[in-house]
Amino acid sequence: xxxLRQDEFDSxxxxxxxxxxxxxxxxxxxxxxxxxxxxxxxxxxxPIMDAAHLVHGPIACAGNSWESRGTLSxxxxxxxxxxxxxxxxxxxxxxxxxxxxxxxxxxxxxxxPPAIFVYSTCVTALIGQDMDAVCKEAADRxxxxxxxxxxxxxxxxxxxxxxxxxxxxxxxxxxxxxxEPETDLGVNLIGEYNIAGEMWDIEKLMNSAGIAVTSRITGxxxxxxxxxxxxxxxxxxVCSRALLGLAKExxxxxxIPYFEGSFYGAKETTYSLRQMAYLMNDREMExxxxxxxxxxxxxxxxELRPYRKLLRGKRAVLYTxxxxxxxxxxxxxxxxxxxxxxxxxxxxxxxxxxxxxxVGDDTEYIPEGGASRIIKTVRERxxxxxxxxxxxxxxxxxxxxxxxxxxxxxxxxxxxYEGLLRLAKELTYSLANPIWKLAASPAPWDKExxxxxx
Amino acid sequence: MTVNRRxxxxxxxxxxxxxxxxxxxxxxxxxxxxxxxxxxxxxxAFPKALLTRHFxxxxxxxxxxxxxxxxxxxxxxxxxxxxxxxxxxxxxDIIGIIGxxxxxxxxxxxxxxxxxxxxxxxxxxxxxxxVVLPDFRGSLESGFSSTVESMIDEMxxxxxxxxxxxxxxxxxxxxPGSFLTPADVMELKELISSFGFEVIALPDISTSLSGHxxxxxxxxxxxxxxxxxxxxxxxSGLTIAVGGSMERPARRLHNAxxxxxxxxxxxxxxxxxxxxxxxxxxxxxxPVPLRYCWQRENLLDSMLDAHFQFAGMSVxxxxxxxxxxxxxxxxxxxxxxxxxxxxxxxxxLIAGMEREVWVGDLDDAEVLGKGADLWISNSHGIAGAQRxxxxxxxxxxxxxxxLGAYMSVSVxxxxxxxxxxxxxxxxxxxxxxSRESSVRHR
Numbered sequence: 001x002x003x004l005r006q007d008e009f010d011s012x013x014x015x016x017x018x019x020x021x022x023x024x025x026x027x028x029x030x031x032x033x034x035x036x037x038x039x040x041x042x043x044x045x046x047p048i049m050d051a052a053h054l055v056h057g058p059i060a061c062a063g064n065s066w067e068s069r070g071t072l073s074x075x076x077x078x079x080x081x082x083x084x085x086x087x088x089x090x091x092x093x094x095x096x097x098x099x100x101x102x103x104x105x106x107x108x109x110x111x112x113p114p115a116i117f118v119y120s121t122c123v124t125a126l127i128g129q130d131m132d133a134v135c136k137e138a139a140d141r142x143x144x145x146x147x148x149x150x151x152x153x154x155x156x157x158x159x160x161x162x163x164x165x166x167x168x169x170x171x172x173x174x175x176x177x178x179x180e181p182e183t184d185l186g187v188n189l190i191g192e193y194n195i196a197g198e199m200w201d202i203e204k205l206m207n208s209a210g211i212a213v214t215s216r217i218t219g220x221x222x223x224x225x226x227x228x229x230x231x232x233x234x235x236x237x238v239c240s241r242a243l244l245g246l247a248k249e250x251x252x253x254x255x256i257p258y259f260e261g262s263f264y265g266a267k268e269t270t271y272s273l274r275q276m277a278y279l280m281n282d283r284e285m286e287x288x289x290x291x292x293x294x295x296x297x298x299x300x301x302x303e304l305r306p307y308r309k310l311l312r313g314k315r316a317v318l319y320t321x322x323x324x325x326x327x328x329x330x331x332x333x334x335x336x337x338x339x340x341x342x343x344x345x346x347x348x349x350x351x352x353x354x355x356x357x358x359v360g361d362d363t364e365y366i367p368e369g370g371a372s373r374i375i376k377t378v379r380e381r382x383x384x385x386x387x388x389x390x391x392x393x394x395x396x397x398x399x400x401x402x403x404x405x406x407x408x409x410x411x412x413x414x415x416x417y418e419g420l421l422r423l424a425k426e427l428t429y430s431l432a433n434p435i436w437k438l439a440a441s442p443a444p445w446d447k448e449x450x451x452x453x454x
Numbered sequence: 455m456t457v458n459r460r461x462x463x464x465x466x467x468x469x470x471x472x473x474x475x476x477x478x479x480x481x482x483x484x485x486x487x488x489x490x491x492x493x494x495x496x497x498x499a500f501p502k503a504l505l506t507r508h509f510x511x512x513x514x515x516x517x518x519x520x521x522x523x524x525x526x527x528x529x530x531x532x533x534x535x536x537x538x539x540x541x542x543x544x545x546x547d548i549i550g551i552i553g554x555x556x557x558x559x560x561x562x563x564x565x566x567x568x569x570x571x572x573x574x575x576x577x578x579x580x581x582x583x584x585v586v587l588p589d590f591r592g593s594l595e596s597g598f599s600s601t602v603e604s605m606i607d608e609m610x611x612x613x614x615x616x617x618x619x620x621x622x623x624x625x626x627x628x629x630p631g632s633f634l635t636p637a638d639v640m641e642l643k644e645l646i647s648s649f650g651f652e653v654i655a656l657p658d659i660s661t662s663l664s665g666h667x668x669x670x671x672x673x674x675x676x677x678x679x680x681x682x683x684x685x686x687x688x689x690s691g692l693t694i695a696v697g698g699s700m701e702r703p704a705r706r707l708h709n710a711x712x713x714x715x716x717x718x719x720x721x722x723x724x725x726x727x728x729x730x731x732x733x734x735x736x737x738x739x740x741p742v743p744l745r746y747c748w749q750r751e752n753l754l755d756s757m758l759d760a761h762f763q764f765a766g767m768s769v770x771x772x773x774x775x776x777x778x779x780x781x782x783x784x785x786x787x788x789x790x791x792x793x794x795x796x797x798x799x800x801x802x803l804i805a806g807m808e809r810e811v812w813v814g815d816l817d818d819a820e821v822l823g824k825g826a827d828l829w830i831s832n833s834h835g836i837a838g839a840q841r842x843x844x845x846x847x848x849x850x851x852x853x854x855x856x857l858g859a860y861m862s863v864s865v866x867x868x869x870x871x872x873x874x875x876x877x878x879x880x881x882x883x884x885x886x887x888s889r890e891s892s893v894r895h896r
Contacts, residue, residue: 030536036496060472102463
């Protein structure tokens, strides 16, 4: 196996446009939060719905994590199966390669998937198993792609895992297939994982503007469509932090232009659609996009009116990773919600620049520090609502702060015009809920003056 | 009778859960505690997310955040750094250092390191212990009980040399197994204390993960048994362990300081509750409180009402060993066919069961339980239950498709009644659904 951590690798995973010498900051023991590279790789690849995803390692890596990500499927569900080689003591001592080989054969024979992704874990990386060789040998034998994903947890952060997964796609998947002749070639959506079905909203929009999606990388994807991703005309990078490197590599290898965009907020959505049409170099399509976005924006602003009235002047603290930190700010601004604090711990320098463009001077940046730090900001800045990931949800509940879940475990789709309306509704419901008053008022007997002097 | 395994190389839809998660769970039941997982970031992020999802509470846990080079050169440097930070920033009363497969395979000696650390820094007053829990052995249950055992070990060492022990015969140490919900632990505490005993539950998740409203957030655990109560528990006249896996910690107390113990393996259903109450009645000399006499009648009456519903039904249960044993005992009393019993790993209790048990995963459950009417397992089983057309009843860990699952009671007469009604209702609903669809398709 190649050395797992190269500085250049790391720095790209941190998302800067030009590779820099500075690697991702090392997580601080005793104060680290968030997932590992293994988690990141799975987040990127699990949305390939018809493939089998086999975790090579002891049970915890698969057993503690399967079915915990909010990506949805419109059909096949094999990727929702939890597969693990479930190594035991003796496998570790005598090497788990035989078990891995048998597991691959078993899955291929029983489920007949179009491809099998095999994930290494800390232990299998540590004992130096030649996973690549086993996978290659298995692929030749059973006649379907068996793709090694070398992203054990201890190489680094979730983001590095996203990036390593992207590398696996580049190395083993993209360019290995050709689209059917009648396929309408258009845009690859990179780094959009169909959380809560967001991809479907986006695709509907694109279709009504006449823009075809060539490959979904990887929300609600089928293995086959990723093999022909190199035939697309444009790449849109939805989550730049994770897979920007993939788009850059595809530009240099296949000459596909790319842009970074987002679908959070009406303005960003309109911009993204326009950018697609522009890069496709199709005047007719540009006109169609203009008509569509004009119509949608008008309709949206009509429907948003009652919510805007209620939300104007409300203050929010936003704590989320990467691209969402700035793109969600745009969405909130359109609703009249002021962002008074924003997390930057997982943002790149570009992200931070974009955040700065969008927020006022009195916004506090929260570089790191987890739950206590977020709450401090909420209190000091007198925020009305906290917008963060599921891990912090119950932290907010303990402090009785209205909360909206924005990360990958959530159940609500906020992308596109429909998504902005949904976000407005959710914000309103959350803020207007009677529970905040009820929980804040004491029991009647606690209100009484003490019967005697204590 | 027999423990079987289906022959297949890979685990498909695992029900097994890493041991270290069990350790984190055990420490949530101690006040101002911090579990510190010695492994890579994911080793703590996954348990944290999963426990949060199940209990709908913030979960206290930290990690030594090992990266590749740390493992190769000196993993304990990270642990030391983590300890320094946690101690200076949060001042926890209890620290549990939880080893993972990563540290185990790499051969990191963190137990010795902790000893040196404590000696060098002259750490007194708190409780700091370590426990070896690689994920390629056991499951949640064994991780939980090993952690309690290590905790007890450390308590004994801290207090042991202070000479004579005064026994308090009116005080009982309760060792609740990992499969009990916060509401179950509460129920057991009430049950035992209704006979005039003081109860110290170790650990006590009933006051930490039951949805308390202690305002404010803390990175340490809120609620749970405080350290002084824990140490005081060494004075107890008796240990009651619930769940076969808790026998080892109970025995540890017995061997070290002579506390007699009684293990209740099953905790569900009429007979198991009878046994517990009868025992408490005998050792206390107190009559069984009226409310439990009432509850017993309520249970029997509701079982009579429900028995039409259960007639001819078959049930599949896939649960952790102790839980499976308990649930199987309750199913026996309902008179249903136990189509398949599946568990995550083999324990002496499981090996001694009179029924056939399979060690396996939820995929095995699907194959072995084909044709079952009711499927009892954690929330991972929903899809499998759907595929074989069984009604799905969430139980065990993790449960995320139901609000308040952590507050459902399964022990005592009340728990058996709640479960019987719940299972009966699910079967009734399933019958109604199939009747409706057959009408529609005619």
